[in-house]
Amino acid sequence: MKNRYTAPYGYTIIQGITEIHPDEAPMVRRIFADYLAGASLQRIAAELTARKVEYLPGKSDWNKNRVKRILEDARYIGSAGLPVIVDEATYNRAGAAKGERNNQPAQQAPRMILPVICAACGAKMQRRHEPRCKCPERWYCPACGETAGLQEGEMEGALTDILNRLITQPDLVADGPAEEQEQPLILIPL
Numbered sequence: 001m002k003n004r005y006t007a008p009y010g011y012t013i014i015q016g017i018t019e020i021h022p023d024e025a026p027m028v029r030r031i032f033a034d035y036l037a038g039a040s041l042q043r044i045a046a047e048l049t050a051r052k053v054e055y056l057p058g059k060s061d062w063n064k065n066r067v068k069r070i071l072e073d074a075r076y077i078g079s080a081g082l083p084v085i086v087d088e089a090t091y092n093r094a095g096a097a098k099g100e101r102n103n104q105p106a107q108q109a110p111r112m113i114l115p116v117i118c119a120a121c122g123a124k125m126q127r128r129h130e131p132r133c134k135c136p137e138r139w140y141c142p143a144c145g146e147t148a149g150l151q152e153g154e155m156e157g158a159l160t161d162i163l164n165r166l167i168t169q170p171d172l173v174a175d176g177p178a179e180e181q182e183q184p185l186i187l188i189p190l
Contacts, residue, residue, distance in 0.1 A: 008075055009055050010085050018082055025085045027053055031070050032086050032094050040101075041067045071098060120146045 007013050010028040012021040027048070034044050041064035048055075048062040055066065070076070077091045078084040116125040116139050123143035139148040166172055 008073060008082075009070060010076065011082060020083050020085060028070060028076060028085050031067060032090050035067075035071060035094055036090070036097060040064075041071075068098075071095075116148075118144060118146050120144050 007018055007021075010021055010024045011018050012024075013019070031044055031048075034047075035041070039047075044067045045062040045064050048067075049060060052060045053062070054060045055062065071094050074080075074091070075082045076084070076086040077088045116127075117123070118125050118141035121141060121144040123141050125139040125141045125146075125148070128138045128140045137149075141147070
């Protein structure tokens with residue numbers, strides 16, 4: 001079993017050819033079956049550890065991340081030219097179940113894609129999320145250090161108001177140099 005460590009769990013390399021490992025492949029199938037039956041990643045890992053199932057020679061301390069990587073590894077359905085251990089339908093059902101069970105809040109990408117310009121110096125501002133502050137969303141100017149404590153939703157609302165005002169009063173937009181206005185359209189930092 002030379003080069004055994006280069007094959008994913010469930011496979012072995014014999015004379016340079018990747019083959020299904022006779023003891024590990026059933027464990028891969030069982031991991032998928034247990035997960036689809038409702039077992040958590042932690043529970044599966046604890047059971048494998050308790051049964052002293054080795055993932056490497058002499059190593060049997062499973063954790064939920066190791067189980068998760070097996071459930072997410074497309075090589076078990078034959079990608080990368082490896083023999084099939086798990087059918088594609090089972091693999092897809094496990095992926096769908098994982099998505100449904102995800103109990104961590106989804107990390108949403110910032111919705112604001114237009115550049116926010118600092119009113120003090122004209123540089124591009126960066127969005128910062130600081131959950132410990134009174135105003136957790138802030139806009140920070142790396143050039144001059146100014147901040148604007150305006151949450152993204154509030155900024156979108158302000159931009160919508162400005163755009164609606166421009167739609168209803170198109171004369172506010174001029175082709176020439178900007179004139180002084182009673183209400184500036186630029187958000188002023190705190």
